[in-house]
Amino acid sequence: MAQLEKLQADTVVIGAGVVGLAIARALAIQGREVLVLEAGDHFGEGISSRNSEVIHAGIYYPQGSLKARLCVQGRDQLYGYCQKRLIGHRKTGKWIVATRRSQMSKLESIQVQARLNGVALAMEGADAVKKYLPGVSACAALYSPETGIVDSHGLMVSLLADLECAGGQLVRRAPVEAARSDDTAHRLTVGGSMPCELLARCVINAAGLGAVPLAENWEGLPDAGRPEQWFARGVYFSYNGRHPFSTLIYPVPEPGGLGVHLTLDLAGQARFGPDVEWISAEDYTVNPARVKAFVEGIRQWWPEMDASRLQPAYAGIRPKLTGPDGGFSDFRIDGPEDHGVPGMVNLFGIESPGLTSCLAIADYVAARV
Numbered sequence: 001m002a003q004l005e006k007l008q009a010d011t012v013v014i015g016a017g018v019v020g021l022a023i024a025r026a027l028a029i030q031g032r033e034v035l036v037l038e039a040g041d042h043f044g045e046g047i048s049s050r051n052s053e054v055i056h057a058g059i060y061y062p063q064g065s066l067k068a069r070l071c072v073q074g075r076d077q078l079y080g081y082c083q084k085r086l087i088g089h090r091k092t093g094k095w096i097v098a099t100r101r102s103q104m105s106k107l108e109s110i111q112v113q114a115r116l117n118g119v120a121l122a123m124e125g126a127d128a129v130k131k132y133l134p135g136v137s138a139c140a141a142l143y144s145p146e147t148g149i150v151d152s153h154g155l156m157v158s159l160l161a162d163l164e165c166a167g168g169q170l171v172r173r174a175p176v177e178a179a180r181s182d183d184t185a186h187r188l189t190v191g192g193s194m195p196c197e198l199l200a201r202c203v204i205n206a207a208g209l210g211a212v213p214l215a216e217n218w219e220g221l222p223d224a225g226r227p228e229q230w231f232a233r234g235v236y237f238s239y240n241g242r243h244p245f246s247t248l249i250y251p252v253p254e255p256g257g258l259g260v261h262l263t264l265d266l267a268g269q270a271r272f273g274p275d276v277e278w279i280s281a282e283d284y285t286v287n288p289a290r291v292k293a294f295v296e297g298i299r300q301w302w303p304e305m306d307a308s309r310l311q312p313a314y315a316g317i318r319p320k321l322t323g324p325d326g327g328f329s330d331f332r333i334d335g336p337e338d339h340g341v342p343g344m345v346n347l348f349g350i351e352s353p354g355l356t357s358c359l360a361i362a363d364y365v366a367a368r369v
Helices: 018-029 068-083 101-116 126-132 152-165 209-215 288-298 354-368
Strands: 003-012 036-037 094-098 122-125 139-142 147-152 168-169 176-181 186-191 196-205 230-239 250-253 263-265 270-272 277-280 311-320 332-334 344-348
Touching: 003 018, 003 277, 018 036, 018 152, 018 354, 036 230, 068 152, 068 354, 094 126, 094 176, 101 122, 101 139, 122 126, 126 139, 126 288, 126 344, 147 152, 152 168, 152 230, 196 209, 209 311, 209 344, 288 311, 332 354, 344 354
Parallel strands: 003 036, 003 196, 036 168, 094 250, 196 344
Antiparallel strands: 094 139, 122 139, 176 186, 186 196, 230 270, 230 277, 230 311, 250 263, 263 270, 332 344
């Protein structure tokens, strides 16, 4: 068997989702020589293309957590970046609705948590809900003015353009098949379109759902740097035709997610989801039968919703670092001070609000290498 070509690079980012591209862009702007390796045929085809495209305000996360800090910081950065680069986005606002009095204490705790994170929410009663949300039945609601939506593909196109303008390069169909690190360098065995052995001074593992499996087989990475991972699938149903809403609507959160909520795309089409289903392997099947649970959930706050207009849309998968009963799990961004390997950063559990936080995550990683 012929030996693989041996190549060198200063900095390699593994994964070309929105977070990987944002990190690569930040490092290239710093003046680093950056190579992005993407296993797929195109950038952004994983988690980044299968979400709600919501710009989150930073409401739910524990004070001081990476999710809280990077979401609030990243939200402001993202709005500014989108305005500057003319990327499609809109501050739609968001309502968190309580459909029964027993949920009031939960609404109040959400408001307190948001305030701790520096996010102001307005508590409104049933009259305000009736005024601003026609057809919605709720006894009270919280309003978040800082929540919005973004064209995630347009965002990634812009990040890639910035990367390339700064001298960086994206290589598609380039899966990392093996990796080994020591005190001096990282040796990556790359397959696909550019089979080679790649020697890198710095490496960033931003492989999304594949980040944990890659770390599990990474020679030279201590066992403490190899977390467990669970998959939580969420499916979405689109709503055909007209509807009365111009803002996002969320129920009170449920374990594992934020409940089946209403989001909008930039054209105003409504979609509902995601729900939460724990699965053992990567699978994007949308079971049409799940519509029954959607209808039951939506009609709790929108009683006149026409169930015949719900159609299966798509599914996404959240990479979780705790299982169904594990509670909150933060972003895990392991640098050299965590695992002891110079020039390596591993990103695990980068689920929501990863899109919102992408520019802040990029700054955080750039500071650690």
